[in-house]
Amino acid sequence: MQEIMLENLLSPVVLFFVLGIIAAICKSDLKFPPALSEALSIYLLIAIGIKGGIELSRYSIQDVLAPIAAVLFLGTIIPVLILVLLRLTHLDLDNSIGLAATYGSVSIVTYGAAISFLDKVGTSYEGFMNALVVLMESPAILVSLVLLKLVEKNKQIAPVSQRTLGIVSTSHLFDKEVLRESIFGKSILLLLGSLLIGLFLGERAIPMIKPLFMDLYSSVLILFLLNMGLVAGERIKEVREFGWKLLIFGLVSPVLFGLLGVLAGTIAGLSLGGATLMGVLAGSASYIAAPAALKTSVPKANPSIYLGLALGITFPFNLIVGIPLYFELAKWMQ
Template sequence: MRKQKHRSAQNAATGRGRWWKGACLAIVLVTVGQSAYWLTNTAKAQEKEASAVTSVVLGQSMKNEAEVATRKADELKNRPIGMREFRAVVEVEDPSTLKAGDEVDVALVTLGGDHGHVEKILKKVRVQSVEVPRGEKPEPEKVVAAEEEAAAEHVAPELYPTRVVTLQVTSGQLEKARVADAQGILRLSPYVDHANVGMLESIASNFVANLFQPLLLFFFMGFAIPLLHVPFEFPKALYQSLTIYLLVAIGWHGGELMAALAPSELAVAGGLAVVGFVVNGVIGIAATWMLRTFTPMRRIDAVTVGSYYGSDSAGTFVTCLGILATLGMLHDSYMPVMLAVMEIPGCLVGLFLISRLRRQGMDISGNMPDEAGYSGPAGDDSWSDGAGTGEADPYAHDDSKKLAPKSVGAAAAHSGGILSPKILHEVFLNPGLFMLFGGLVVGFISGRQALIDPHVVEGPNNFFVMMFKGALCLFLLEMGITACRRLQDLKSAGFGFIVFGLLAPNLFAFIGICALHAYSMALGHHFETGTYALMAVLCGAASYIAVPAVQRIAIPEASPTLPLAASLGLTFTWNVTLGIPIYIEMAKFVIDTFPVPVS
C-alpha cells in the first residue's frame, strides 16, 4: 500500500515536473516568436524609413512629409554616408545672420537658480534649413532690449529668439542632440575655427585642458594614496561593480546607436572589425620581437608581455570616451564592438607562441635551453592536474607562485595547444567580453524598439549614459592606486623594459591610426576624429583583465608581475595623461595630410 502511494506521489511529481517544463517551454517559444515578429516589423519599418529618406524628427513635426521626402531624396545623393537630420526648435544668438550651409556650435542650456547653465555639446555642425516657428513672429525690439540689458551687465542674455532649424549630423551627434534636447534648450552659435595653431601648441593646450579634468584628477588622487602611505583600500566589491557597470554601459550605448545604422554602415563596421583584429595580432607579434631584441627578458616573459599589448584595455577605452565627451569630439557608434573584437588577438598570439616554446623544449619553470636555470624539457607528467586556476585577482602581488605550472589549463595548453576547450572558453567567453557583448545585444534590441517608441530607452539612458562619467571617476581612483603600486615592480625590470612601456604605445597607436585611415581611403568613407582616437588607444593600450585571466590558466610559468607592471604602471598612466592628447593630434595630422577622397 505504501509502495503504491509512493508510486502515485512520484507519478504526480513527475506529472507536475513535465507540466512545469512544458509551460516554461511554451513561454520561451511564445517570447521568441514575439521577438522575431517584432524585430521583423521594426526592420521593415526602418527599411521603409530609409527608402523614403525620412529622418528622426524631434522638437517639432513636419507638416508635409511627402514633400519633405522628395526634397531629401535629391539631397541624399551628395550627403556622406552616415549623415542624419536633426530638426528642433532651438535658440539662435543672431537669427539675421544664420542661413543654410553655415557651420555652428550647439550648446545645451539648462535653467537653474538665477541663471542658466550653458554647456557646449557639438562643434562644427552644418545647418540645412532655418524657419520661423509657426504661430510666432520675430520680435526684434524685445531681442535688442534683452541684448542691450545683458551688455550693460556684462553677461550673456539668457533668452534668445527661437527658430526651427534642421541640422546635418552623424548618428553619434544625433544621439547626443536627442538626449540633450530632452534635458533643456538647445542654442546655436557661429562656429569659430581654432585649428590654425601648431601641433606642439595644440598638444600642450590639450594636455593642460585634460590635466585638470575630473577624470584625471581622480586618477592622480588614487596615484597619491600609495605614495603618501594613506591607509586606504579600495573596496574590491565596489571595483567589480564599477567594472560591470562600465562594460554594460559601453555595450548598451553602442548597441543603442547601432540600431539606427543603415546596412551599409554595418558593413563598414564589419570590415573595420577585421582590420582591428589583424592589426592587434601584428602588434602582439611586434611587441614580442621588440622585447626579445631590446631587453634581457626570458622568452616566455617577452611573449606574455607582448600578448598583453596585442590585446586592448577597457579602462583606457572608457577614459578616452570620457575625454572625447568633454572635448565635444564624436566617434562612430560601433567602436564598443571594436573593444570586444580587439581584445582577442593578444590572447591567441600569446597561446600560439607559448605552444611553440613548449615544443622547443621549455622546462617546467619557463626557461629555454639557452637560458640560465634550465632544468630540461618538461614532460606531460610534470604538470599538475588538480590546482585549479590559481589566484583570481589579477592585481594580487603574490609572486611566490609565479613559476609553478599548477593549472589544469596549462596541462591542456601543453598537450592540446590553443584548441583546448577551457582555453577557448576563457578567451571568447570571459566575464568582461560577456558583459560587453550582452550590453550590445540588449542596447541594440532596445534601440530598435525606440525607433517606434522613444520612451523605451529613457530610463536606461538616465542610468547608463547620465551616470557614466561619475562611475568612471571612481574607477580611475582605483586605477590610480593600482598603477602606483605596480611601479614598484619595475625595480628589477631594466631600463629597456621601462622605455618600451612608455614609447611603444605611441608607435602602436600610430599604426592603428594609419590602418584606420588606409581603410577609410580604400572605402572613401569618412570616420569621426574621435574614432581615430579610440582606434589609437585600442592599439596602443595593454590588457590588464582578459589576458591575465588567460595567463593564469594557460601560462602559469610566466611572471605575473612584469606584464601588469608595464600595462598598468607605465602604459595606462602614459595613455590617460599624455597619450590620448597626442593620439588626437596624430589623427588630425593624418586626416589633414592625406584627405579621404569622396566616393
C-alpha cells in the same frame, strides 16, 4: 598640443587617478573593498558593451566592414609583433607572452577616458567604436593564449633553435581549453554578451539602461580611476626594478602602436574622433581582461611585470600624454 594636454591633465578622471597614486605613495589607509572594485569593473564592461551594441544596430554592415577589418588586423598583429620584439631583447618566453597579451589587448578605462576627452574638446566619433573595443580585445587575447599553448605543448619536442625563437608547430592551434579561456573569460563574456544584447534590442533598450549605464557612466569611471590610481601607485616601486629596456618598452610601445592604430583607422575611413579612438585601442594595454586570462594560463609570467608596466607606466602615459598625442596624429593624417 600643450593646451590639449593641459586640458586633459586637469580633467576629473585624470585628477582622481593622480589622487589615487598620491594616496598609495603616502601609504594612506584609503582602500577599495575587493567586491566594489569587481563591481566597478563589471559595470564598465557592461556599459561599454551594451552602448556599443545599440550604436552598432544603427549601422549597416557596409558602414562598419572596413573598421572591423582594421580592428581585427590590429588585434591579431600587435601581440605577434610584441612577442617578436621582446624575444629579441632576450626576455624569457613566459613574460614575453604575458606582455604580448597585455599590450596586444586594450584598456577599456583608457578608452573611456578618451571618449571623455573627445566630448570635452567637442569632437564627434562613430557610435560603433564601442563595439570595436570588443572585437579588438578578443583576437588579441586569443592570439596570445594560442601562442602560449602552442609553446607549452611543443616545448619538449621542438628543436633548440626553434625554442630559442619561440617558433612552434600548429598541431595544437585549436586547443579547446585555449578557446574556452579566451572566449568565455569574464571580460570577453560580459563585453560580447552585452554587445549582442544591445545589438538585438537596439533603441528599445535605451529607456531601461540610460539612467544607470549612460547617465552615470562618467561618475563611475571617476571611482574606477581612483581605484586604478591606488593600484598603480602600489606598483611604481616594482616598475623601477624591471630595468631600462622594459621601461622604454612601456613608453615607446604605446606611441608606436598608437600611430599604427591611427593610421589603420584613417585608412578605414574613420572620422577624426574615430581614428583617435582607434589609436587609443592600439596603444593601450589591458589590466582587466588580459591579466585575468594570464593569471591561470601563464602562471610563470610575473604579474608585477605585465601589470606593473601596464598600470605604472603605460596607463598614466596614455591618460596624460597618449590620448592628446593620438588626437593630434589623427588630425595631422586627416
